[in-house]
Amino acid sequence: MYNLLGIELKSPIIIGSGPLSYNAQAIKKLFDAGAGAVVTKTIRREKAINPAPHMALTTNNSLINNEKWTDVNPETWINREIPKLKDMGVVTIVSIGHTLEESSELVEKIEKAGANIIELVSYDYKDLIPMVKDTKKRVDIPVIVKLPPRIDDIGNFSRKLEKAGADAITACDSVGPAFRINIETGKPLLGGNGFGWLSGEVIKPIILHKIYEIKKKVNIPIIGLGGCMTGADAVEMIMAGANFIGICTAPILKGENIINKIYRDCLAHLERLGYESIDEALGIVQKNLGKSNERTKFQFVYHEDKCTGCKLCEKVCGYGARKLKDTMEFDEDECRYCGLCISICPTKALKAIELENSYEETL
Ligand SMILES: Cc1cc2nc3c(=O)[nH]c(=O)nc-3n(C[C@H](O)[C@H](O)[C@H](O)COP(=O)(O)O)c2cc1C
Numbered sequence: 313m314y315n316l317l318g319i320e321l322k323s324p325i326i327i328g329s330g331p332l333s334y335n336a337q338a339i340k341k342l343f344d345a346g347a348g349a350v351v352t353k354t355i356r357r358e359k360a361i362n363p364a365p366h367m368a369l370t371t372n373n374s375l376i377n378n379e380k381w382t383d384v385n386p387e388t389w390i391n392r393e394i395p396k397l398k399d400m401g402v403v404t405i406v407s408i409g410h411t412l413e414e415s416s417e418l419v420e421k422i423e424k425a426g427a428n429i430i431e432l433v434s435y436d437y438k439d440l441i442p443m444v445k446d447t448k449k450r451v452d453i454p455v456i457v458k459l460p461p462r463i464d465d466i467g468n469f470s471r472k473l474e475k476a477g478a479d480a481i482t483a484c485d486s487v488g489p490a491f492r493i494n495i496e497t498g499k500p501l502l503g504g505n506g507f508g509w510l511s512g513e514v515i516k517p518i519i520l521h522k523i524y525e526i527k528k529k530v531n532i533p534i535i536g537l538g539g540c541m542t543g544a545d546a547v548e549m550i551m552a553g554a555n556f557i558g559i560c561t562a563p564i565l566k567g568e569n570i571i572n573k574i575y576r577d578c579l580a581h582l583e584r585l586g587y588e589s590i591d592e593a594l595g596i597v598q599k600n601l602g603k604s605n606e607r608t609k610f611q612f613v614y615h616e617d618k619c620t621g622c623k624l625c626e627k628v629c630g631y632g633a634r635k636l637k638d639t640m641e642f643d644e645d646e647c648r649y650c651g652l653c654i655s656i657c658p659t660k661a662l663k664a665i666e667l668e669n670s671y672e673e674t675l
């Protein structure tokens with residue numbers, strides 16, 4: 313069992329607020345599929361009317377969307393959906409947005425309806441401190457704050473939130489604004505004004521950096537959210553500093569069976585790497601950072617038996633330092649040790665002794 317702010321969870325995987333958590337029945341399905349907790353679609357004073365279309369696939373395993381908040385009235389959530397979730401024993405985190413006026417009006421009613429935890433979210437991050445202060449005065453249940461990634465000093469801002477009473481941080485919301493255009497028609501892929509927000513695989517590196525920055529500054533739990541599609545992604549989030557793993561795009565694109573798969577694969581990776589628990593791997597990257605620009609060279613190893621002759625390494629070397637002829641020729645004077653040839657080699661025929669295993673599971 314895992315403990316999130318005093319609540320027992322059967323899994324560290326938490327479903328982020330999104331289209332799959334549109335009502336109680338849908339949330340129960342995710343919970344039954346193995347989620348430790350589920351965050352509702354964001355509730356506001358008025359229900360949303362969404363443009364059509366409002367979701368599109370962008371690059372692999374990634375989405376662009378301009379879906380707004382819930383299209384269900386707050387009264388329906390308060391009088392019917394949240395009480396249903398309580399009766400069904402689902403650990404429910406209720407997402408509330410996006411202004412102080414709205415959170416002030418809603419949080420007590422949401423607590424009374426049976427929410428386990430509240431998650432505050434806002435389009436303007438400056439609203440979050442007044443929202444958390446006000447909410448903490450009004451309710452006894454824990455309060456999580458979900459951050460947009462576009463905050464300059466996200467670490468220190470998170471510390472301010474911790475001081476203001478936030479019990480945990482969700483890092484982060486989707487990344488944007490972003491835009492895609494259908495070249496056949498010249499129209500945006502999405503309806504409305506066409507601008508949207510990115511989620512899924514494409515945002516993972518940005519989110520990992522946010523988690524890392526936040527972890528350095530706060531002592532409250534972090535729910536990593538953004539780009540986790542696999543068990544290895546989950547381990548990366550943990551190593552950056554996430555205590556819990558959020559997923560939203562993964563079950564949208566792959567179905568709810570991905571929830572338990574990510575969990576099982578994450579545990580298998582941790583075991584393989586010698587960590588007995590999430591806590592043992594938590595934030596481990598902090599210990600392994602070099603001083604900036606400290607390494608100027610490394611030593612290559614070329615395994616001829618693994619080389620398929622694809623010449624990708626040669627092609628990506630902008631300095632012409634690598635040529636595959638009868639054997640691999642290497643011009644040490646031209647090489648800038650950028651590492652791209654190692655990173656791109658599909659069979660790991662090319663490695664660097666110092667970076668051994670660095671690219672094994674993460675690419
Ligand atoms: C279609 C869609 C709708 C979303 N709606 C909400 C929402 O109502 N409230 C919210 O806080 N986040 C919302 N999100 C953001 C997700 O909760 C999550 O922060 C983001 O997708 C990054 O995680 P992921 O890469 O695992 O999807 C939405 C995401 C998607 C893809």
Ligand code: SF4
Pocket residue numbers: 618619620621622623624625626636656657658659660661662
């Ligand atoms: S990228 Fe790897 S497999 Fe392809 S030629 Fe270079 S060393 Fe060989």
Ligand code: SF4
Pocket residue numbers: 628629630631632633634646647648649650651652653654
């Ligand atoms: S490390 Fe960079 S510069 Fe050196 S051979 Fe590889 S791709 Fe070329």
